[in-house]
Amino acid sequence: MLGSRLGPAALLAAITACRAAEPPPPWSEAWLAGEAERYLGATANRRAALEASLVNPDNVYSRQRLKSYGRDTVGWDALPVWNPRSRPIDRAAADDLARRVWPELPAERLWDGARPANQAAWIGLGRRVFFEFPLRPEFAMEHVLTPWSASTELADDAAANAAALGVERTPAGDLPGLVVFADVDGQRRVGITCAICHTAIRDGVVVEGAARRRLDLGSLRLRYYRDTGTVVDAELARRMATWGPGRADVTEDDDEDPVAIPDLWGLRAESFLTHAGTIRHLGPAALAIRQETQLLHASGLRIRPPRELAWALAMYLYSIEPPPARPVADRGAVARGATVFDAHCRRCHGSAGYGGDPVPVELVGTEPALANGRARGTGRYRVTALVRVADAAPYLHDGTVPTLDVLLSADRLALGFAGGARGPGPVRGHRYGIDLPAADRAALIRYLESL
Ligand code: HEC
Ligand code: HEC
Structure with missing residues (x-):
């Protein structure tokens, strides 16, 4: 064991040296400088x-x-x-x-x-x-x-x-x-x-x-x-x-x-x-x-x-920092919406920016051409981050959903749906939250608008 062979002073010196060799914390200036050196330094x-x-x-x-x-x-x-x-x-x-x-x-x-x-x-x-x-x-x-x-x-x-x-x-x-x-x-x-x-x-x-x-x-x-x-x-x-x-x-x-x-x-x-x-x-x-x-x-x-x-x-x-969020009008609804989000959405939208790791396209069920395409396909879609999502319409990777209200409504699944951002026809997939009680859905939208 290290401690049994070194005197207290030597031990302290060893620990200090060890600390000094510790890598700087990720995203600190020193860490980024090291990453730059590595990227620029060698093929x-x-x-x-x-x-x-x-x-x-x-x-x-x-x-x-x-x-x-x-x-x-x-x-x-x-x-x-x-x-x-x-x-x-x-x-x-x-x-x-x-x-x-x-x-x-x-x-x-x-x-x-x-x-x-x-x-x-x-x-x-x-x-x-x-x-x-x-x-x-x-x-x-x-x-x-x-x-x-x-x-x-x-x-x-x-x-x-x-x-x-x-x-x-x-x-x-x-x-x-x-x-x-x-x-x-x-x-x-x-x-x-x-x-x-x-x-x-x-x-x-x-x-x-x-x-x-x-x-x-x-x-x-x-x-x-x-x-x-x-x-x-x-x-x-x-x-x-x-x-x-x-x-x-x-x-x-x-x-x-x-x-x-x-x-x-x-x-x-x-x-x-x-x-x-x-x-x-x-x-x-x-x-x-x-x-x-x-x-x-x-x-x-x-x-x-x-x-x-x-x-x-x-x-x-x-x-790049996001622009200021919209002012929150109804704090009660936002708080209630946050609870709904935690229960129904956060298991996927769980990162600091409310995004998350990619999920299989069959699971999310949205238009599969990009996920399964030869160009960039991985069989998955990443979980979109939601910071300032209120101003990010139209939604989904292909921009087919015009509003948050439509995204969270079952109407868009109907064959005769005419409210899509890219013309008539159903917009399928991402069915999370569409069968919530109306008041929860409304609160969830207020919450999303506050992100
Ligand atoms: C199983 C994982 C999963 C769950 C649960 C989930 N999402 Fe998503 N969400 C995704 C994926 C994947 C996408 C991207 C799909 C695409 O673009 O085709 C997405 C996209 C979105 C978008 C579109 C954002 C944009 O800018 O286009 C919104 C809004 C959204 N989710 C809100 C919610 C809400 C609200 C809930 C809960 C009611 C929820 N999601 C539950 C996986 C999930
Ligand atoms: C013609 C429009 C266009 C131009 C010009 C363009 N982009 Fe993009 N960018 C896009 C689109 C569309 C996507 C989505 C691609 C995808 O998801 O497959 C994208 C995706 C990205 C992403 C990925 C973002 C994420 O959340 O994963 C980054 C980063 C990015 N662009 C940076 C840049 C930078 C830097 C430049 C200039 C060198 C640039 N883009 C030029 C349209 C553009």
């Missing part, structure tokens, strides 16, 4: 983190990554690193585009090449990546911001068209999520960034991380095809028309499975990422790798981002 670490994070190695998402990520001299590691010159489309840039003039680009690149020295600096850099790193040129956006002729009337039309399709402006006239940038080939283009889907403007305020539920990317693209006479595959056009606002098919197969854009706050509490729980969220490296591979994929595998920017992006995502 083998990234490869190991990738493999540990993929839930189903056989879906397309996993297979692409297992084949090409973290392989040192081949695959995606061999792509050129790209640090863009990019400018957010603020009021002045939007006015230039409306006059069919290309706005000036900054001389400097997005990142100065220096690794941030502390967590606040990582987050600041990540925020810039979120708003300014172009995922790709988006011709439909360029089209809708640039009218055919320089007449003011057409420029006003362009702005109205864009707004109607969810290309939101701040009261100052800026368009978060859009940039003008010098593409890989040097051409100036209008591009989209993370913020086009994951930032909304509510009552004139930019809510970072909120899903842009008015954005209708499918209709935007169809308008571009129509106006420019671009020939587009009829089947593809039909699908894009069915996306509707707030959804996008971000999967890499040809099935039809547009999904709802999620809010991005509370990611630390999520044990799995994406609706189908495609990624095991074992730590920040899992998210950084998701973002690194998303950025290089979005570029059409022409470039890869500097890894520091992928890490910075992950740090920013973890820092």
